[in-house]
């Protein structure tokens with residue numbers, strides 16, 4: 513008989529918006545929450561018995577009920593509540609993985625009454641993944657679509673040249689990327705104090721941006737390492753950072769046909785193909801646990 517391999521189930525992409533009313537001042541949390549459970553699920557696959565199956569519909573309802581009952585302090589805290597609930601309340605469920613995307617809203621400053629108007633900020637999407645097996649926690653936070661550009665202090669030369677190489681060496685180029693990053697916390701058990709999730713997120717993002725701005729770059733690879741190293745050096749709660757950085761190429765336009773000189777002023781922003789630079793930066797002595805392919809994480 514064929515063997516049932518790894519399996520998991522749950523409700524994906526539960527969109528939950530939680531408003532907290534503080535008089536006329538409102539606060540918004542806007543999340544996309546995916547629940548994935550695993551455990552004693554052989555029978556549902558092999559014989560069709562649903563005895564151990566908590567319906568995915570129930571997992572969806574739990575997300576909404578918890579938004580009311582516990583509020584949403586941070587994506588990480590909310591994910592921890594949910595994961596703990598599924599694993600500790602259902603004997604057949606041995607592992608819960610909660611993935612969250614968070615969309616940020618900024619208050620619209622205006623001179624009228626009330627503080628209940630918001631504009632979606634077009635910057636990055638915050639990410640969190642919480643996994644719990646009844647004893648150990650794994651929290652990986654992250655972000656995607658944080659678009660950054662340096663208009664100088666970037667070079668790329670001295671690379672391998674074979675018969676197919678046509679790329680001219682660059683001694684002053686634009687360096688631009690959409691940062692996708694995940695970082696793993698070394699908080700793993702309830703005995704340790706939990707990190708302050710929001711402060712940690714803000715600091716990690718700031719270190720990333722400062723390292724991008726302050727690194728005189730000889731390659732996107734070098735900039736990536738500088739960004740990760742800065743996080744590992746400054747944030748003791750984090751042991752591992754993984755980046756996926758598309759190199760958003762900007763090519764100088766040849767204006768000579770029009771009798772114009774292009775002194776690093778006019779570029780064509782290409783959207784594809786793009787270089788894709790990916791790497792993990794780790795604290796010395798720790799094991800790498802973030803998967804190499806971030807597309808589904």
Ligand SMILES: O=c1[nH]c(=O)c2[nH]c(=O)[nH]c2[nH]1
Pocket residue numbers: 668679730731732733759787
């Ligand atoms: O920063 C870069 N790294 C590369 O590996 C590479 N390859 C390339 O064509 N351009 C660049 N730029």
